[in-house]
Amino acid sequence: MILKIYFIIEEILHILSFPFLLFLSIFKPLRKEIMPRLFPHSFEGKRVILHGASIGEVKSLFPIGREIKKMGIPLLFTSATINGVNTALKENFPAQLFPLEFSLSHFFFFRKLKPVAIIVSERDYWMRFLNGVKKRGGKVIVVNFSIARKNFFKKISISLLKEMNPRFFARNEEDRDFLLNLGFKEIKILPSLKSLSLSPSEEKLERDIFLAVSVHEEEFTFIKYAFEKLREKTCVQLVIAPRYMKRLNHLKEIFSEFNVSLYSERKENFDVLIVDTYGVLNSFYPRARAVFVGGSIAKRGCHDLLEPSSFKSPVLFGPNFWNQKDVAEVLIKENGGRVVKTPEEMVSVLISIFKGDENAPSGERAYSVYEKIRASARAGLEEIIKEVSWLS
Known part of the structure; x- marks a missing residue:
């Protein structure tokens, strides 16, 4: 009964919005979606x-x-x-x-x-x-x-x-x-089936690169401040992938005091490389000494923690990991990842990783977490397939 009422209200609202949708479809960018x-x-x-x-x-x-x-x-x-x-x-x-x-x-x-x-x-x-x-x-x-x-x-x-x-x-x-x-x-x-869809590289080609992925606009200054402090103590390069490409210009402005390059420009020398192309992060994960996953400082919810773990990278993330809780808690427990709440805390953890401190988060431990989750997911996948095959 409740569902029927929901559908009636929804249909009325959609009928009222129909002329507006037709109007929006006049514009070419929206026409492709509407x-x-x-x-x-x-x-x-x-x-x-x-x-x-x-x-x-x-x-x-x-x-x-x-x-x-x-x-x-x-x-x-x-x-x-x-x-x-x-x-x-x-x-x-x-x-x-x-x-x-x-x-x-x-x-x-x-x-x-x-x-x-x-x-x-x-x-x-x-x-x-x-x-x-x-x-x-x-x-x-x-x-x-x-x-x-x-x-x-x-x-x-x-x-x-x-x-x-x-x-x-x-x-x-x-x-x-x-x-x-x-x-x-x-x-x-x-466990998350995302672990079965990943194709990590067997080889780890570490360079002094700090990789920040799925970074929201609210997190740009956080990363910049941490990078400034990190550069005072080590010669590291930053590769940053914004969550939304439409924020590229703002990101370039924030890092304008550094030698900034775009991935699409294919330049070798840079302080900060901004990833402006989809689907290329797999080429950076094997080279990164550590990875920060965005959404976790900005209160948006942390993005995928398994992907960097599958490339044997220690993973850093903010306190807002409520949507990745099952993976985050295991990474923290096994010391494959670490929660960072301030730029200073991030710098401290990164320096310990770059120095190879025993207590620093380890890429090998992160990979071990990924392997365990992957094994459990594979067993669960068989149950889903059995159900689908029976239905068909």
Whole structure:
């Protein structure tokens, strides 16, 4: 009943916004995102849908996608962003933007498609989309489930999923207990599948490089201050990858007193190298002596900790790791990573790493954490594949 009321209110709001969306579609940059979601293409026949919000979530579903593909079961990746869609297409998976939450858009999307199941990574729950799969006989499966801030509104939104009878694979016991308390049943614990989608280099080619990845605008000055202090004590280069490319100019301004270069310029000599190209971080991880992961100082939530760990890099991150708690706590315990709350604290930890102090976070220990999580995830993947193969 609650879900029906939700859909009625949502549909009214969407009808009111329809003229505005059509107006926005006049502009070319927005047209590419709005029109394919407003009037989506419909793939034909039975398919398993794999849905991720953007690049990271889509990548985490690749191990499942590869196994489904091996079994000869047709599949379809959907994403909320063009970057997410392109990431799946590069791996030769069929992919498209998922439909807007309009009845009309869903009519077009499901016109020929017969969903066997939808597998959603993490928290990108679009109720009408999931309900559309359920109404057509498909199973709803949620993997990599983790809710860091379990407030009243999160409880209400997750509770709406009950009518779809989803199968949850939670990342830790705390998330499993949260779901059990809401009345969901048969919750399995499965570490992040992202560990299975990584392809780390076997060789570690360390240079005096400090790598900062997925750095938000609020963290630029934090990194700059730490780098200034670090340069007073060691001849280190900084490679920094902003979370959003549209912040490149601001980032260049902040580091203007240094010899700044862009990755696309292919210059060898630099103090600070700004990564302005997607998909190239794997070439820097093997060369980095240490990696800072952004979102953790800016109160956005820490980004992926497993990727740098898989390249045997000690990992630094701020105190806001609530969305990566399961990985962060193990890294801290095993001394493969360290929480840094101030630039001074970061400098102190980095110097200990560069000097090779025994008590400093170790890349080998970080890699050991990655290997353990990967082994557990591989075992859990088999359970998901069994469920999908049975449904098909």
